[in-house]
Amino acid sequence: MSQEKLKDLSRLCIHTITTKPWDIRTAAQNFSEAGIAGITVWRDVLDGKNIQHTGSMLRDLDLRIVSLCRGGFFPHTDHGERIRAIDDNKKAIDEAAALGAPLIVLVCGASPDQSLQESRDQIAEGIAAIIPYASSANIKLAIEPLHPMYADTRSAINTMAQANDMAEQLNSETVGVAIDVYHLWWDPALKTEIQRCGNNKHIFAFHICDWKTPTTDLLLDRGLMGDGCINIRQIRRWVEEAGFDGLNEVEIFSKKFWEEDQAAFLSKITKAYLDHS
Numbered sequence: 001m002s003q004e005k006l007k008d009l010s011r012l013c014i015h016t017i018t019t020k021p022w023d024i025r026t027a028a029q030n031f032s033e034a035g036i037a038g039i040t041v042w043r044d045v046l047d048g049k050n051i052q053h054t055g056s057m058l059r060d061l062d063l064r065i066v067s068l069c070r071g072g073f074f075p076h077t078d079h080g081e082r083i084r085a086i087d088d089n090k091k092a093i094d095e096a097a098a099l100g101a102p103l104i105v106l107v108c109g110a111s112p113d114q115s116l117q118e119s120r121d122q123i124a125e126g127i128a129a130i131i132p133y134a135s136s137a138n139i140k141l142a143i144e145p146l147h148p149m150y151a152d153t154r155s156a157i158n159t160m161a162q163a164n165d166m167a168e169q170l171n172s173e174t175v176g177v178a179i180d181v182y183h184l185w186w187d188p189a190l191k192t193e194i195q196r197c198g199n200n201k202h203i204f205a206f207h208i209c210d211w212k213t214p215t216t217d218l219l220l221d222r223g224l225m226g227d228g229c230i231n232i233r234q235i236r237r238w239v240e241e242a243g244f245d246g247l248n249e250v251e252i253f254s255k256k257f258w259e260e261d262q263a264a265f266l267s268k269i270t271k272a273y274l275d276h277s
């Protein structure tokens with residue numbers, strides 16, 4: 001591979017869920033051989049694994065561990081379930097520490113059995129409850145606003161403004177925001193809210209993929225960069241102008257791509273990344 005291309009991939013990270021058919025070792029070996037700089041690890045791939053050894057394996061392959069996905073899912077109508085959610089987030093913090101991941105992405109959660117405001121209050125309470133545990137483990141937490149089509153069950157935090165409000169309210173160096181173009185590209189306040197997030201030093205992560213037309217599945221039909229209508233370059237510029245200098249994380253859930261040969265898919269990812277982001 002040319003030096004120029006390797007340099008261009010020096011800020012590329014891929015989520016393990018993007019190449020879901022691969023186990024973590026296969027994914028990591030392929031990412032490393034392709035010259036990709038980082039990996040974000042989804043918790044499911046750690047099931048039954050020695051997490052510390054997995055972290056060492058990733059570092060031995062020269063992969064930077066960007067984050068652990070995912071914590072969150074705080075709201076429930078039942079108090080006992082809310083306590084269980086906090087315990088599970090503490091477990092995720094333990095896993096991140098064992099892995100050597102500095103950050104956990106929070107998909108904050110929502111319950112269709114209560115108001116969005118009740119869910120938001122429970123999210124704030126849940127994050128506040130785990131901040132001391134995360135801080136003492138030196139793990140940061142990123143609130144990821146999700147597209148409003150997920151406001152019933154996945155997240156009552158749906159815009160950058162809401163994520164910024166909550167991060168400001170929680171007022172802790174531990175808590176910031178994960179910006180995902182798939183969830184936020186439509187927001188007319190996106191540029192100003194990215195600037196606000198940057199001014200607060202709250203941009204903790206940047207996730208990319210594309211929005212396909214038509215989208216045939218609300219969850220599992222994300223596109224490769226360039227396959228859809230998101231101006232990824234422009235949003236990336238706003239994020240970088242706001243001071244973010246971390247990795248660009250490719251996070252694609254796609255039944256279509258998971259059915260393909262994953263090595264060929266990985267080549268498409270690096271090409272799409274270089275051409276469209």
Ligand code: ZN
Pocket residue numbers: 144180207251
């Ligand atoms: Zn994301």
